[in-house]
Amino acid sequence: MLMLKAVLYARYSSDLQNPGSIDDQLRLCRELAERQGWEIVGLYHDEAVSGASLQGRDGLQRLMEDGQARQFDIVCAEALDRISRDQEDMARIHKRLRFVGVALHTVSDGRVDELHVGFRGTMNALFLRDLAEKTHRGLRGRVEQGRSGGGLAYGYDVAADQGEGARQINEREAPVIRRIFKLFADGQSPGRIAAALNAEDIYGPRNRLWSGTTIRGHRSRGTGIINNELYRGVLVWNRQRYLKDPQTGRRLARPNPPESWIRTEVPELRIVSDALWQAVQLRQDEIENRSRAIAEGVRIAAKAREQGLLPVSSGLCRLLVCGLCGGEIIHVGRQRYGCAAHARKKACDNRRTLERRVMDAEIRSVLEEAAVTIMLHAEPLEQEAQAQGDLQERRMERERQELVVVEGRIQSVMTAIEDGLYTPALKTRMQQLEDRAARLRASLQIAGAHQRAALTAPRRFTAQARKLIGALRERDDTETVLKLRRMIGPVAMTPAAGQSGLRFTLRARRGWEG
Numbered sequence: 001m002l003m004l005k006a007v008l009y010a011r012y013s014s015d016l017q018n019p020g021s022i023d024d025q026l027r028l029c030r031e032l033a034e035r036q037g038w039e040i041v042g043l044y045h046d047e048a049v050s051g052a053s054l055q056g057r058d059g060l061q062r063l064m065e066d067g068q069a070r071q072f073d074i075v076c077a078e079a080l081d082r083i084s085r086d087q088e089d090m091a092r093i094h095k096r097l098r099f100v101g102v103a104l105h106t107v108s109d110g111r112v113d114e115l116h117v118g119f120r121g122t123m124n125a126l127f128l129r130d131l132a133e134k135t136h137r138g139l140r141g142r143v144e145q146g147r148s149g150g151g152l153a154y155g156y157d158v159a160a161d162q163g164e165g166a167r168q169i170n171e172r173e174a175p176v177i178r179r180i181f182k183l184f185a186d187g188q189s190p191g192r193i194a195a196a197l198n199a200e201d202i203y204g205p206r207n208r209l210w211s212g213t214t215i216r217g218h219r220s221r222g223t224g225i226i227n228n229e230l231y232r233g234v235l236v237w238n239r240q241r242y243l244k245d246p247q248t249g250r251r252l253a254r255p256n257p258p259e260s261w262i263r264t265e266v267p268e269l270r271i272v273s274d275a276l277w278q279a280v281q282l283r284q285d286e287i288e289n290r291s292r293a294i295a296e297g298v299r300i301a302a303k304a305r306e307q308g309l310l311p312v313s314s315g316l317c318r319l320l321v322c323g324l325c326g327g328e329i330i331h332v333g334r335q336r337y338g339c340a341a342h343a344r345k346k347a348c349d350n351r352r353t354l355e356r357r358v359m360d361a362e363i364r365s366v367l368e369e370a371a372v373t374i375m376l377h378a379e380p381l382e383q384e385a386q387a388q389g390d391l392q393e394r395r396m397e398r399e400r401q402e403l404v405v406v407e408g409r410i411q412s413v414m415t416a417i418e419d420g421l422y423t424p425a426l427k428t429r430m431q432q433l434e435d436r437a438a439r440l441r442a443s444l445q446i447a448g449a450h451q452r453a454a455l456t457a458p459r460r461f462t463a464q465a466r467k468l469i470g471a472l473r474e475r476d477d478t479e480t481v482l483k484l485r486r487m488i489g490p491v492a493m494t495p496a497a498g499q500s501g502l503r504f505t506l507r508a509r510r511g512w513e514g
């Protein structure tokens with residue numbers, strides 16, 4: 001049977017707070033391809049903050065070119081908005097692919113047709129796409145009626161007699177909320193407010209003790225008592241959307257951009273006045289400004305340390321080698337990194353240096369590509385190892401058979417000698433046979449051990465490399481960097497045309513081959 005050829009497309013934001021994103025997207029796409037029995041023949045991806053424009057999205061542009069050349073049958077993406085959030089672009093891409101007979105499939109929608117593109121495009125443009133889901137439709141209706149779109153917040157009770165999802169103010173909890181707002185606006189810290197409430201045996205949400213976090217939460221995510229807009233009579237919904245992980249069946253929450261949040265006035269649920277709400281916002285602004293100032297101070301201090309030319313460790317730079325001389329890349333001063341041989345003795349012509357921030361970003365993008373490459377090659381490599389193993393096994397079988405024959409002959413010679421047929425020629429023959437048997441036994445022993453290691457090597461390699469790359473997304477720990485370098489080889493930093501004046505390439509090496 002002819003297998004359809006599929007390519008995967010993923011787009012991920014450069015925001016390192018969401019490092020799992022590309023892995024998740026590719027895994028979901030791969031699973032879709034596997035379920036459908038497609039052969040994955042390529043992978044395209046872009047690192048882009050926004051899906052709104054095709055500018056700077058080389059991956060997608062290459063995909064379109066290769067699609068035009070009919071190098072595959074299917075494009076597979078996690079969702080339509082990974083390809084584009086712009087309706088016109090989306091329609092154009094779909095049309096061009098359809099023209100050359102390439103189908104577009106997404107994990108969330110299956111095969112994408114024209115109607116889909118139009119409909120989804122509109123929805124995406126409004127950032128409301130998940131509202132189209134059946135369950136959400138019901139919830140949205142309730143939100144618009146000013147009822148609960150999620151869990152029950154502190155300060156409210158279920159008003160069962162007013163229909164599903166309706167709520168009303170809890171007259172015992174509402175004064176506590178007003179008190180928290182007042183104290184915070186007056187300059188008390190969330191931790192102190194929590195301690196005072198706990199000391200009075202006033203319980204917090206879900207009957208737990210109060211903590212600073214319960215009160216403070218995260219302003220940008222709208223969590224925490226002082227950030228809950230419901231208390232000023234505004235219901236906010238659609239802060240996040242949910243994707244179902246087909247492997248585990250678990251729902252994964254993804255934050256929605258603030259533009260897609262839905263706000264509904266619910267004056268009957270108001271607990272704090274607008275003036276008090278504003279006072280709390282103001283104090284939060286002050287706190288944020290102060291912490292920004294502290295961060296700036298830290299930055300200035302770091303810069304001063306740089307100018308003192310003290311070595312500043314960037315764990316990631318240990319992954320690099322100079323593309324010209326193969327030597328180390330080191331900190332050469334003023335936050336910049338370059339070839340050690342050039343910096344120390346001008347012994348190398350690689351005079352380019354680059355800023356740590358840029359260098360780290362370049363290395364990270366090489367690592368992400370490496371992670372993808374490793375993942376895409378995991379299976380073929382295991383198959384290759386298996387095939388090599390089978391060959392090896394056949395060779396070992398021949399040796400085992402030969403050993404049986406040789407041992408049989410040794411036995412015959414022994415019998416001849418015992419029968420009194422001893423001759424010098426027989427003695428030489430005996431020696432040869434003994435040698436051969438010893439060599440076969442040694443060979444079989446070594447091959448057996450090698451065989452066991454070789455069969456599991458690709459799997460171990462893949463797992464270990466992905467684990468290390470994953471760890472480096474969190475922090476650039478030198479030991480992890482060095483371990484990874486031993487496995488996948490160094491990244492060469494070579495002078496090149498272009499913006500940074502440098503090219504970064506993984507000197508690909510298949511780690512388990514030593």
Ligand SMILES: [Zn+2]
Binds near residue numbers: 322324340341349350
């Ligand atoms: Zn060099």
